[in-house]
Amino acid sequence: xxxxxxxxxxxxxxxxxxxxxxxxxxxxxxxxxxxxxxxxxxxxxxxxxxxxxxxxxxxxxxxxxxxxxxxxxxxxxxxxxxxxxxxxxxxxxxxxxxxxxxxxxxxxxxxxxxxxxxxxxxxxxxxxxxxxxxxxxxxxxxxxxxxxxxxxxxxxxxxxxxxxxxxxxxxxxxxxxxxxxxxxxxxxxxxxxxxxxxxxxxxxxxxxxxxxxxxxxxxxxxxxxxxxxxxxxxxxxxxxxxxxxxxxxxxxxxxxxxxxxxxxxxxxxxxxxxxxxxxxxxxxxxxxxxxxxxxxxxxxxxxxxxxxxxxxxxxxxxxxxxxxxxxxxxxxxxxxxxxxxxxxxxxxxxxxxxxxxxxxxxxxxxxxxxxxxxxxxxxxxxxxxxxxxxxxxxxxx
Amino acid sequence: xxxxxxxxxxxxxxxxxxxxxxxxxxxxxxxxxxxxxxxxxxxxxxxxxxxxxxxxxxxxxxxxxxxxxxxxxxxxxxxxxxxxxxxxxxxxxxxxxxxxxxxxxxxxxxxxxxxxxxxxxxxxxxxxxxxxxxxxxxxxxxxxxxxxxxxxxxxxxxxxxxxxxxxxxxxxxxxxxxxxxxxxxxxxxxxxxxxxxxxxxxxxxxxxxxxxxxxxxxxxxxxxxxxxxxxxxxxxxxxxxxxxxxxxxxxxxxxxxxxxxxxxxxxxxxxxxxxxxxxxxxxxxxxxxxxxxxxxxxxxxxxxxxxxxxxxxxxxxxxxxxxxxxxxxxxxxxxxxxxxxxxxxxxxxxxxxxxxxxxxxxxxxxxxxxxxxxxxxxxxxxxxxxxxxxxxxxxxx
Numbered sequence: 001x002x003x004x005x006x007x008x009x010x011x012x013x014x015x016x017x018x019x020x021x022x023x024x025x026x027x028x029x030x031x032x033x034x035x036x037x038x039x040x041x042x043x044x045x046x047x048x049x050x051x052x053x054x055x056x057x058x059x060x061x062x063x064x065x066x067x068x069x070x071x072x073x074x075x076x077x078x079x080x081x082x083x084x085x086x087x088x089x090x091x092x093x094x095x096x097x098x099x100x101x102x103x104x105x106x107x108x109x110x111x112x113x114x115x116x117x118x119x120x121x122x123x124x125x126x127x128x129x130x131x132x133x134x135x136x137x138x139x140x141x142x143x144x145x146x147x148x149x150x151x152x153x154x155x156x157x158x159x160x161x162x163x164x165x166x167x168x169x170x171x172x173x174x175x176x177x178x179x180x181x182x183x184x185x186x187x188x189x190x191x192x193x194x195x196x197x198x199x200x201x202x203x204x205x206x207x208x209x210x211x212x213x214x215x216x217x218x219x220x221x222x223x224x225x226x227x228x229x230x231x232x233x234x235x236x237x238x239x240x241x242x243x244x245x246x247x248x249x250x251x252x253x254x255x256x257x258x259x260x261x262x263x264x265x266x267x268x269x270x271x272x273x274x275x276x277x278x279x280x281x282x283x284x285x286x287x288x289x290x291x292x293x294x295x296x297x298x299x300x301x302x303x304x305x306x307x308x309x310x311x312x313x314x315x316x317x318x319x320x321x322x323x324x325x326x327x328x329x330x331x332x333x334x335x336x337x338x339x340x341x342x343x344x345x346x347x348x349x350x351x352x353x354x355x356x357x358x359x360x361x362x363x364x365x366x367x368x369x370x371x372x373x374x375x376x377x378x379x380x381x382x383x384x385x386x387x388x389x390x391x392x393x394x395x396x397x
Numbered sequence: 398x399x400x401x402x403x404x405x406x407x408x409x410x411x412x413x414x415x416x417x418x419x420x421x422x423x424x425x426x427x428x429x430x431x432x433x434x435x436x437x438x439x440x441x442x443x444x445x446x447x448x449x450x451x452x453x454x455x456x457x458x459x460x461x462x463x464x465x466x467x468x469x470x471x472x473x474x475x476x477x478x479x480x481x482x483x484x485x486x487x488x489x490x491x492x493x494x495x496x497x498x499x500x501x502x503x504x505x506x507x508x509x510x511x512x513x514x515x516x517x518x519x520x521x522x523x524x525x526x527x528x529x530x531x532x533x534x535x536x537x538x539x540x541x542x543x544x545x546x547x548x549x550x551x552x553x554x555x556x557x558x559x560x561x562x563x564x565x566x567x568x569x570x571x572x573x574x575x576x577x578x579x580x581x582x583x584x585x586x587x588x589x590x591x592x593x594x595x596x597x598x599x600x601x602x603x604x605x606x607x608x609x610x611x612x613x614x615x616x617x618x619x620x621x622x623x624x625x626x627x628x629x630x631x632x633x634x635x636x637x638x639x640x641x642x643x644x645x646x647x648x649x650x651x652x653x654x655x656x657x658x659x660x661x662x663x664x665x666x667x668x669x670x671x672x673x674x675x676x677x678x679x680x681x682x683x684x685x686x687x688x689x690x691x692x693x694x695x696x697x698x699x700x701x702x703x704x705x706x707x708x709x710x711x712x713x714x715x716x717x718x719x720x721x722x723x724x725x726x727x728x729x730x731x732x733x734x735x736x737x738x739x740x741x742x743x744x745x746x747x748x749x750x751x752x753x754x755x756x757x758x759x760x761x762x763x764x765x766x767x768x769x770x771x772x773x774x775x776x777x778x779x780x781x782x783x784x785x786x787x788x789x790x791x792x793x794x
Binding site for chain 2: 065106113172193209211257273324327329337
């Protein structure tokens with residue numbers, strides 16, 4: 001895979017890392033305030049790097065809180081307008097992620113706890129149309145085909161631009177969402193905001209609100225780079241980028257609550273207690289889909305979620321980095337809960353769609369899960385070093 | 398203050414503490430699963446005690462996440478029905494807070510990370526009417542009088558019963574809310590759910606979403622017991638209890654963002670950088686409301702928030718334990734943010750109302766803050782030891 005940063009870039013980045021960026025931002029913006037370490041908090045706040053060949057927020061170890069914000073382009077925007085949005089976001093994200101106030105940050109005090117903040121930007125199909133760059137649109141960048149299980153609501157679907165904002169603290173996420181939305185109100189309107197959370201002991205797989213260990217099958221090195229990051233073969237500007245499929249999946253917890261432990265485990269194909277496949281004893285044991293019991297019945301039913309979700313070959317693997325959601329219930333309801341299912345892959349059509357089609361065709365879990373939102377975004381490569389901006393290779397190469 | 402627990406109670410509590418309660422719950426309920434320490438998470442999950450003279454969640458060091466749930470009684474309920482709700486909640490809260498599944502917990506796996514969970518129960522005025530116990534209603538238990546600044550929405554106000562659920566993890570809060578709501582659906586309807594968060598370095602005062610250090614003036618020992626916990630003089634059943642005033646305060650961040658740092662600091666009366674009063678240099682410096690500058694102008698304007706909110710005598714003090722909220726904005730809006738202002742005091746009329754009246758009469762901050770929800774609850778005393786239930790002294794004494 002072409003590495004879009006040379007050794008010089010890495011050297012400059014070392015020189016211009018977190019500390020320098022933070023110091024440089026003090027005094028910027030109307031209400032900016034010099035925050036000393038003592039005032040900002042007792043412990044040194046953790047930061048994730050902003051500059052690099054890839055955007056942060058994909059390979060980054062998942063933070064506990066996330067907000068996904070979908071925007072619509074206001075009518076009549078052109079290429080320069082969209083590049084302008086991306087330049088503003090780049091500058092603000094470079095500061096906020098390092099614990100410095102954004103350029104026009106009106107609550108600069110709230111920037112002092114970055115709490116592993118990452119800001120990840122995505123582009124929807126309309127960006128390529130508005131910018132006159134249809135020839136640079138990845139072939140897979142379009143709404144997913146309709147599935148029989150879908151009950152999609154426009155208010156949770158699509159979107160022309162995406163901000164994915166993740167941090168270990170909800171206050172940090174709230175502040176970043178506000179700053180980044182506010183700076184572009186003349187060009188974009190907010191289509192939806194989806195907030196989520198995930199909690200687990202360090203290094204453990206979190207549970208979803210059905211109680212399942214969720215996200216066991218995932219991608220680690222050395223497969224990660226090959227399966228997630230685009231190599232620029234089809235679209236040179238996209239080298240180092242990837243894609244995000246975001247699905248909002250409502251959980252029917254009231255009816256899920258009616259089935260017993262055995263029914264649940266046969267539905268999922270895993271033990272609820274520790275997430276082990278029904279043919280194993282530990283979470284990361286390989287499931288044995290051929291195993292049968294004394295009566296010849298498969299131990300993991302062919303309809304079980306893990307049997308249907310299983311990749312049939314290496315090229316169907318993708319990164320899962322989802323979050324739970326739990327919003328205020330509608331009148332008369334007990335819960336409004338589910339999953340913000342976030343899947344990252346080089347090629348939506350090759351890696352994601354076959355799995356999604358198998359799940360839509362039949363998955364025992366479908367009785368209790370309903371997709372109510374669906375979006376696809378291209379995640380441009382990262383900004384190698386200060387001076388560049390997100391999407392630069394798309395607009396300028 | 399009468400201590401409703403004798404030495405024998407303390408001994409029994411020691412014997413029947415967290416470990417025993419957790420062990421006892423394994424195997425309870427339809428879908429209960431024995432969770433070993435290894436499966437529940439790598440680190441031993443932190444717990445807050447459930448049994449004691451006071452309910453947890455008031456004096457407890459504030460957790461990062463909270464949900465306040467307001468319920469309406471279904472028509473026709475009597476005293477036994479309400480006592481039944483409180484018995485169910487007592488049993489479930491005693492288990493959940495110690496990391497054990499609730500009695501009919503349908504996602505028992507989610508109980509394994511209590512994350513300092515506390516469950517605090519409150520009663521609204523209608524409980525006393527429905528139970529035929531009007532003579533036991535504290536005199537201050539009624540909706541606050543209307544204030545000119547109020548723009549109250551019924552969907553965020555009042556309520557016959559309250560659950561305040563706090564924990565360090567959002568997943569824990571979501572699970573506890575669901576379990577506790579679900580078990581009482583035949584008797585109660587959910588009126589509102591208000592979720593919030595607060596983040597700060599250990600021992601530091603958190604910031605609200607306007608960027609202010611919020612909650613500096615608070616109550617610590619030795620004043621806490623005297624000002625917060627009822628002594629039973631007027632209502633013997635209430636000894637060890639307190640009250641909660643919950644106000645949902647919307648912040649007009651778009652217009653707040655239009656004023657500069659000096660304007661903000663004069664509005665609040667504190668420095669935004671470190672929360673110090675304008676007459677001091679550190680957060681906990683005593684404000685000097687008499688101090689004037691070289692021109693004879695007060696350094697802290699008499700209209701400043703901290704000048705108006707200041708108690709005029711010791712008996713006007715109360716405990717602040719609020720949370721930020723940040724919900725999805727309505728179409729066309731950038732933010733839907735504010736504060737779940739939670740005030741605890743022995744006597745709403747004597748301690749809270751005079752301060753609230755001064756703020757409503759004039760507070761420079763009122764331009765940017767609007768109360769849109771308001772509720773008052775009595776918080777019954779705690780359950781001294783296993784076998785009792787929340788509200789027992791009200792119903793049985």
